[in-house]
Amino acid sequence: MSRTFIAALVVALVATKSGPSMAVNDSAGTAGFNFLKIGVGARPAALGGAYTAVVGDLEATGWNPAGVFGIRERSATLSYSSYLVDTEAGFLSVAFPGPDRIWSLSVNYFSHGDLRRTDADGQDLGTFGAYDVAAYVTAAQQVWNRRLTLGVNLKAVYSSIDDFTSDAYAIDLGVIGPGPVKGMKLGVSLANLGAVRSGFTDGFEDSFPVLFRVGFSHHPAHAPLPMMLVADFNMPNDGDAYATFGAEVRIGQGLFLRPGYSLQQTGLEGDENLGLSAGAGVELERYRVDYAFTSFPSLGDVHRLSVSGKI
Numbered sequence: 001m002s003r004t005f006i007a008a009l010v011v012a013l014v015a016t017k018s019g020p021s022m023a024v025n026d027s028a029g030t031a032g033f034n035f036l037k038i039g040v041g042a043r044p045a046a047l048g049g050a051y052t053a054v055v056g057d058l059e060a061t062g063w064n065p066a067g068v069f070g071i072r073e074r075s076a077t078l079s080y081s082s083y084l085v086d087t088e089a090g091f092l093s094v095a096f097p098g099p100d101r102i103w104s105l106s107v108n109y110f111s112h113g114d115l116r117r118t119d120a121d122g123q124d125l126g127t128f129g130a131y132d133v134a135a136y137v138t139a140a141q142q143v144w145n146r147r148l149t150l151g152v153n154l155k156a157v158y159s160s161i162d163d164f165t166s167d168a169y170a171i172d173l174g175v176i177g178p179g180p181v182k183g184m185k186l187g188v189s190l191a192n193l194g195a196v197r198s199g200f201t202d203g204f205e206d207s208f209p210v211l212f213r214v215g216f217s218h219h220p221a222h223a224p225l226p227m228m229l230v231a232d233f234n235m236p237n238d239g240d241a242y243a244t245f246g247a248e249v250r251i252g253q254g255l256f257l258r259p260g261y262s263l264q265q266t267g268l269e270g271d272e273n274l275g276l277s278a279g280a281g282v283e284l285e286r287y288r289v290d291y292a293f294t295s296f297p298s299l300g301d302v303h304r305l306s307v308s309g310k311i
Helices: 002-017 042-046 058-062
Strands: 075-082 088-097 101-118 124-143 148-161 164-178 184-198 211-218 227-236 242-251 255-262 276-283 287-296 300-310
Touching (some): 042 287, 058 075, 058 088, 058 101, 058 300, 148 184
Antiparallel strands (some): 148 164, 164 184, 184 211, 211 227, 227 242, 255 276
């Protein structure tokens, strides 16, 4: 079963790499609540967004809820992102481990900044604000003689644009299990299955950006330095499928270097560097500080900073 999973993932990655010849998704850009597409956390961003099979990390709740399992003590993570075109994002999560199950509470916030208001003739009428927030509860536990880890997010989502608001509810599902070789894990997640309770206007309700992910993480046994290799294949309901890759190398006792690459944006700008990401982390006695950098040539740079630790 594991070999079949790996073979299918490799085929999917190769197919995605074959690139522009693939048919364009007719539903591209049609989903609402777009902030849910933006991954949380500096460590996942540095790894190109390949985080479906990473375990024991609170930031995993935004990628695969099963990944939160493995945290042994009550912990928290706080992340800030300076995003594109003067937008900002924040993420806060707290984990409460139990003997057989782990719970966490999370808040994901996105601010669109000050937007210009104009009339029909283009006259400036000042500014207005827009923001999105998702609050969710995560539960994860092991089953089948502790061979598989199952996880679920229950989310409440709220969006505001000027005087208009919309709220909805969604669920994320995830599973992580062992791979065919020692040190490897396989992950699958399905995010943003939901329904809108109240739309921005009567008779109109945005659809959710549903995303299916499969991926693996691997800690090579004979690498010259401790490292983790990751890869994901992503299939959104409102865009083309794409692959993401990353590596984390540990240098010394507490320094981590992380390069990553995402094929999601490749080809849009004709820039070979589009899709590259990089980051680093420093692990202290009780805390870990992570940083990630991603560049979009036509829009600007994205900086993310996360602090995680025991509380």
